[in-house]
Amino acid sequence: MDYPLLNAFWTMCLIFLWVMWFFLLFRIIGDIFRSSDLNNWAKTGWLVLVLVLPFLGVFIYVLARGRSMTEREVARAEQQQKQLRSYIRETAGTADESARHADALAKLADLKAHGDITEEEFQKAKAKVLT
Template sequence: MELWHFILLIFEFFLLLAWFYILWIIISDLFSDRAVSGWAKALWIVFVIFFPFLGSLVYLIARGGGMAERRAAQVQAAQSQFNDYIRQQAGTGSASELLDAKKLLDDGTITQAEFDRIKARVVG
């Protein structure tokens, strides 16, 4: 095998992977859009599979702007869920944490200012 044939083979393989990636993006966008009916989704899938280049190009032209908006909404929802989870896990302190801090204050391990900061965090 000559060097140029090998380079061409690598380039074709790259194009094949790029095509599968675009197909994956189109199909995932199509099925995540609740505004499109089942029949319309089926027609888009048939169009993209039987006329791959034309179908993908038409899909990206016709629905490309909506793809970005739907993806941004998904990212925003995921970020909101993550933030809610972090707030829930961080939460406010518990009564046992306040009792432990009081014990440390009585033992002289922490100062009154440190105890007040812990108390403020636990209470509110």
């Protein structure tokens, strides 16, 4: 069991580099499939290059399309953020609007119950609230 500390450190570095290599490879393959500016033949060519000659293919891909890869990722993140904000506005707005309608109807019912407004006035005000 003679395994020096430096060898353990070197092994950990190699494992880390190996994991990072696969992370980069899968990220590039995902970018190839998500890229809308490439036609199917170009996607196939990049994919073959990256899979057949992985080190050279990844190196060439990063040099040729690295900047646009980042731009596409940023645009995708911004689009997802816009969709999330839109969804939150729609959901929160609907709940808030429903609560306002319910409060207004409750106040109208209370006014009618106390005799402050007539049935006809209640129906007119109710129609305004519901439209």
